[in-house]
Amino acid sequence: MASRRFVPSPVAWFLLPWAAVYAAFFVFPFVFSFVLAFLDYNPLNVANTRLVGFDNFARLFKDPAFHGALRNTLVFVIGTVPVTTALALALASLMRGKIPLKGAFKAALFLPSILSVVVIALLFKLFYAPGGALNELLARFGIEGHGWLTDPRTALPAIMAMDVWAAIGYYAIVLDAARTSIPDSLYEAAELEGAGAWATFRHVTFPLLKPAIAFVLVINTIRSFQVFIEVLVMTQGGPLGSTNTLVMYLYDTAFRRLDYGYASVIAYAVFLLSGIFSIVAMRRLRPESAVEGARPL
Amino acid sequence: MRGARRVAVVVASAALVALACGKKDTSDRIVVRFWQFWDLAVIEPQVAAFEAQHPGVDVEVEQLTWATGLEKIQAALASGTQPDLCELGSTWLPRFSYDGVLEDITTVYEAERDSFLMWESALWNGRAYGLPWVQGSRVLFINRDLFRRAGLDPDRPPQTWDELLTASQKIGELGTGIYGFGQNIGERYVLYKKFMAFAWGNGGDVFDETGTVVLNSPAVLEALEFYLKLAPYSLQEKQEILDQYFKTGRLGMQVSGAWNLKNYKLEAPDLDYGVALVPKPAADHGSHASFAGAEMLVVFKASRRKEIAIEFARFLQAYPQAKQLSLAAGSVFPAARAAMNDPTFMSDPRVRVFVEQSLTSRTTPAHPGWIEMEEAIDRAVEESLYGRRAPRWCLDDAAKEVQQIAARFQKK
Numbered sequence: 236m237a238s239r240r241f242v243p244s245p246v247a248w249f250l251l252p253w254a255a256v257y258a259a260f261f262v263f264p265f266v267f268s269f270v271l272a273f274l275d276y277n278p279l280n281v282a283n284t285r286l287v288g289f290d291n292f293a294r295l296f297k298d299p300a301f302h303g304a305l306r307n308t309l310v311f312v313i314g315t316v317p318v319t320t321a322l323a324l325a326l327a328s329l330m331r332g333k334i335p336l337k338g339a340f341k342a343a344l345f346l347p348s349i350l351s352v353v354v355i356a357l358l359f360k361l362f363y364a365p366g367g368a369l370n371e372l373l374a375r376f377g378i379e380g381h382g383w384l385t386d387p388r389t390a391l392p393a394i395m396a397m398d399v400w401a402a403i404g405y406y407a408i409v410l411d412a413a414r415t416s417i418p419d420s421l422y423e424a425a426e427l428e429g430a431g432a433w434a435t436f437r438h439v440t441f442p443l444l445k446p447a448i449a450f451v452l453v454i455n456t457i458r459s460f461q462v463f464i465e466v467l468v469m470t471q472g473g474p475l476g477s478t479n480t481l482v483m484y485l486y487d488t489a490f491r492r493l494d495y496g497y498a499s500v501i502a503y504a505v506f507l508l509s510g511i512f513s514i515v516a517m518r519r520l521r522p523e524s525a526v527e528g529a530r531p532l
Numbered sequence: 533m534r535g536a537r538r539v540a541v542v543v544a545s546a547a548l549v550a551l552a553c554g555k556k557d558t559s560d561r562i563v564v565r566f567w568q569f570w571d572l573a574v575i576e577p578q579v580a581a582f583e584a585q586h587p588g589v590d591v592e593v594e595q596l597t598w599a600t601g602l603e604k605i606q607a608a609l610a611s612g613t614q615p616d617l618c619e620l621g622s623t624w625l626p627r628f629s630y631d632g633v634l635e636d637i638t639t640v641y642e643a644e645r646d647s648f649l650m651w652e653s654a655l656w657n658g659r660a661y662g663l664p665w666v667q668g669s670r671v672l673f674i675n676r677d678l679f680r681r682a683g684l685d686p687d688r689p690p691q692t693w694d695e696l697l698t699a700s701q702k703i704g705e706l707g708t709g710i711y712g713f714g715q716n717i718g719e720r721y722v723l724y725k726k727f728m729a730f731a732w733g734n735g736g737d738v739f740d741e742t743g744t745v746v747l748n749s750p751a752v753l754e755a756l757e758f759y760l761k762l763a764p765y766s767l768q769e770k771q772e773i774l775d776q777y778f779k780t781g782r783l784g785m786q787v788s789g790a791w792n793l794k795n796y797k798l799e800a801p802d803l804d805y806g807v808a809l810v811p812k813p814a815a816d817h818g819s820h821a822s823f824a825g826a827e828m829l830v831v832f833k834a835s836r837r838k839e840i841a842i843e844f845a846r847f848l849q850a851y852p853q854a855k856q857l858s859l860a861a862g863s864v865f866p867a868a869r870a871a872m873n874d875p876t877f878m879s880d881p882r883v884r885v886f887v888e889q890s891l892t893s894r895t896t897p898a899h900p901g902w903i904e905m906e907e908a909i910d911r912a913v914e915e916s917l918y919g920r921r922a923p924r925w926c927l928d929d930a931a932k933e934v935q936q937i938a939a940r941f942q943k944k
Contacts, residue, residue: 278610279631364773385718385769387918474718475914490603491903493627 271499279493291500301501303476304484307391308505311480312459312512315395319402320451324444326403327410328436341411344404352401356468359397360384384470387477394465394478402458406451413447414440449520453513460509481505564837564844565592565615569601569827574860578853582844589840609633614832616841620662622653622826623896623903629656630900630941635831635838636661640846648849650826650867652895662828663849664867666858669824669893670725670787671885672696672811676804678703678710678784689808693730693758696785696811703784704765712765714774714786717914722771724896724909725823726787729810730755732821732894738905738934739897745938747909748924748931756923758813760916768917779803787822790886791863807885809892824893826867865890901937908933 272292275285295301326344334340347355362368363383370380383393417440425435441448463482466472472479472487481501489498568575572595579591594615596604602624608614620628628634641651641660654662676686682702690696700712716723731737736751746752767777775792777783779800787810796803809820829845831838847853854866855874871877871887878884896902912930916923 277631278606279628279633281610365767365769366773366776382718382769390718470718471720473720473910473914475911475918475920490606493606493631 268499268502271495272503274496276495277493278495287496291497294497295500295504300476300479300484301481304479304481305504307477307479308460308462308481308508310391311395311398311462312456314392315398315402316452316455316459319399319406319455320448322399322403323406323410323451324441324448326407327414327444328440330407330411331414331440341408345408346404347401348405348408350401352464353468355397355401356465359393360469363393385474387475390470390474390478394462394469398459398462398465402455406455409451410444410447413444417443445520449517452516452520456512456516457509460505460512481508560588561590562588562837562840563590563592564617564841565594566617566841566844567594567596567601567605567615568619569596569598570619570857570861571595574857578848578856581853582847585847586840586843591844609832609834612834614834616831616835616837617845618830618832619665620828620830622650622828623906625653625662625828625830626656626898626902627900628830629654629659629661629898633833634661635833635835635842637663637831637842640842644846647869648867649869649890650824650828650895653826653898654828655898656900662830663845665827665829665845665849666854666861666864667824667826667867667890668790668864669886669889670729670789670810670822671889672785672808673778673788673792674699674785674806674808675703675778675781675783676806677781678706682706682784686804686806689806690785690811691808692811692815693813697758697761700762700765700784710782710784711767711777712784713762713767714778714783715759715763715766715768715917716771716774717768717917719770720907720910723913724906725825727756727759727909727913728894728896729787729822730759733810733818734813735818737897738909739899739938743938745931745935747912747934748927753924753927754813756913756916756927759913760923763917778805789863790865790883793882794862807882809885809889820889820892822889822893824890824895826895827864899938899941901941904937905934908937 273286273288275283275287275290277283330337330341364370365380365382369383374380381389383389421439421443422435425439430438461482462480463486466478466480466483467486470478472483482505485498485501485505488494488501566579572593575593575595579593583589583591596619605614605618605620614633625634636659638660640663641654644663645651648664650664650667651660654660654664672689674686674689679686679689679699682699682705684699684702690699696713702712703710704712716726728738731752734751734755736746736749736755738745738747740746767774767783769777771788774783774786775788775795778786778788778792779796781803796805810822812818812820829849831841831845835841848857849867851866851868851870854868855871855876858864858866858871859876865871865877865887872891877887896906899905908930912923912926915921915926920926
C-alpha cells in the first residue's frame with residue numbers, strides 16, 4: 236500500500252481549470268491584499284512601497300469618512316435585509332395558495348434578478364429623477380416633486396427601496412422552492428388540529444424553512460455589505476456623502492486616491508463585518524429536526 | 533483506456549495554452565503602443581497617416597473608456613505592461629508627474645510653448661511631462677426663447693453677475709417647472725468646474741503664487757455668496773437632468789461644454805439657443821473666467837520606444853491632426869493656438885465663443901492631490917447650497933482640508 240504511486244484521479248484534471256481560476260482570482264488577491272494592508276503601496280510608484288505596520292489599521296479608527304461609510308452601510312444592511320427577507324417569505328407563503336397564472340407570477344417575480352444591476356440602477360435613476368415616473372405619479376395626487384437622489388435625506392432610502400425591489404423576487408423563489416419540500420401531510424395535520432393560517436405558518440412553514448431563511452439572510456447580508464454598483468451608478472456616494480458605502484469608499488481609496496494599503500484594510504473590514512453578521516444569522520436560525528420544529532409549542 | 537484519456541486531456545490543454553500565447557512575429561518592426569479614449573474610427577486615419585510617413589513603424593491603438601481607463605492604466609503601470617504613449621485628462625496628469633512615471637519632455641515644451649495653450653497641468657517642479665492635445669472650456673448656454681418670453685434681449689446674453697442674476701430671476705418667475713439657471717449638485721467631477729468659474733473670475737483661487745491655500749479668501753467667499761443668490765431661481769440637479777431640462781426648453785441658462793453643440797443638433801434640432809462667455813463680476817471688475825480641461829499626451833518613462841512615441845505625440849498634437857480630430861469628435865478644440873485664426877472655427881458664431889472663452893479660461897491647479905481637493909470644494913459648495921452651514925465656514929473647512937492634502941504630498 237505504502238509503495239503505491241500517487242495517481243491523481245482523472246477528476247482532478249477537470250477540476251484544474253476551476254482551481255486555477257480560483258487561485259488566480261480569489262486566493263491570490265485575498266492573500267495579496269492582506270500583504271498590502273501593511274504597506275504604503277501606490278501602483279504608479281511601486282518602487283517606493285514602504286512597510287507601515289499597523290498604520291493603515293489605526294487610520295480606520297480616526298477616519299470620519301470611513302465612519303460615515305460604515306454608518307451608511309449598516310443602515311443599508313439593517314434597513315434592507317430584514318425587509319427583503321420578510322417580504323420574500325410572505326410572497327413564498329402566498330404561493331402555497333391557489334393563484335391564477337402562478338407560473339407567470341413567479342416568472343414576473345424573478346425578472347429583476349436576470350437584469351444587470353447597472354441596468355436596474357440606470358432605470359431607477361430615471362424613475363427617481365425630477366419629471367421621472369415617481370414624481371409624475373405623486374403629482375397626480377397633488378404631491379410636489381422631489382429630487383430623490385439629490386437630497387441627502389432621501390438618497391440612501393431611495394437606493395435601499397430599489398434594492399429591496401430588485402432582490403425580493405429571487406429570494407421569494409428560493410424560499411418557495413424550499414417550501415415545496417415541506418410534506419403536505421404536515422399541513423394536513425395542522426388543518427386537522429384546527430390551526431389557522433398564522434398558526435400554520437408559525438409552527439409548520441417557518442420552522443421547516445429555517446435553513447432556507449438562514450441561507451437567504453446570509454447571502455443577502457454579504458451582498459448588502461458589498462453594495463457598490465448601485466451607488467456608483469446613481470449617486471457616487473453623494474450628495475454630501477449620504478450614500479457613501481464601505482465598498483464605494485474602498486473603490487475611491489484605491490482607484491482615485493491610489494492608496495491601496497488603506498483600501499485593503501477597508502476590504503478586510505467589510506469581510507469581517509459581513510462574516511460576523513452571517514455567523515450570527517446562521518446561529519440564530521440553526522435548523523431543528525422536522526418533528527421537533529413542527530411540534531406545537 | 534485511462535491513459536489515452538489522460539493524454540487527450542493534456543494535448544487539449546497544451547493546445548489551448550499555445551493558442552493563448554500565439555502572437556504574430558513583429559521582430560523587425562517598431563511597435564508603438566498607444567492608449568487613448570477616442571472612437572477608433574476617429575483616431576485610426578491619423579494613425580494610418582503617421583504609419584505611412586514612418587515605414588517600419590506599427591502603432592497599436594487601444595481605446596480606453598472614461599469609466600475604467602484610469603484603473604487600467606494604473607494596473608498596467610504596476611505590472612509593467614503600460615503603453616508607450618497615452619492620453620490623460622489634465623486633472624489626472626499631476627499625480628502621474630508626481631509619482632515619477634512620466635518621461636520628462638521639457639525640451640519639447642520649451643520648443644513648443646508659445647504655439648499651444650493648456651500647459652499648466654503638465655508642469656511639475658519646473659519640468660514638463662505632457663503635451664496638450666485638445667481642450668475644451670465651459671461657456672454659458674442661454675435659451676433664446678425663454679429670454680424673449682421673460683422680456684430679455686436674446687442677442688445680449690448676461691455679461692456680468694448682476695445681469696446673470698436678473699436674467700435668472702426673470703426666467704425663473706415665468707412659471708412652475710421653468711428655471712433660470714442650472715446648478716450642479718449630487719455628483720462628481722462637475723460641480724467645482726462650474727463654481728470655480730465664478731471664484732476665478734472674481735480673482736479668487738485655490739492656491740496663490742506662493743502655494744498658500746487661499747480658498748477661503750474674500751474673493752472666493754464673495755463668489756460663493758453670489759452663487760447662492762442664484763439658488764432660488766435655479767434647478768439644482770445632476771448634469772444629465774440639467775441638460776434634459778435645457779433641451780426641452782425648461783432651463784434658461786447653464787454653464788456647460790462643447791459636446792452640447794453636437795447633442796442639441798441631434799436631440800433638440802428646434803431648440804433656439806445661444807452661447808456666451810461666462811459672466812464676470814462687474815463691467816469694471818474681474819474677468820470672464822471659466823474652467824478648461826485638456827487631453828494631454830504623455831510618454832511613460834519605462835517605454836523602450838520613447839523617441840518614436842514623442843514624435844508620434846507631436847504629430848497628433850500638430851494643428852492639422854488636432855483640427856481633424858476636433859472636427860470629427862465635435863466636442864473639443866485643438867490646444868494649438870492656430871485655431872484662433874482658423875475660419876473653420878471662428879466663422880461659426882457659437883464655436884467662436886468657445887475658442888474665445890479658452891483664452892480667459894483656467895485649469896485646475898497642477899497638484900497631485902487635486903482629485904481629493906476637488907471633493908473638498910464640491911462639499912463646501914454643496915453644504916452651502918443645502919443650507920447646512922454658513923458659506924464662510926464651509927470654505928474655511930475646505931481650505932483646511934486642501935491644506936492637509938497638500939501637506940501629505942509634501943511630506944513624502
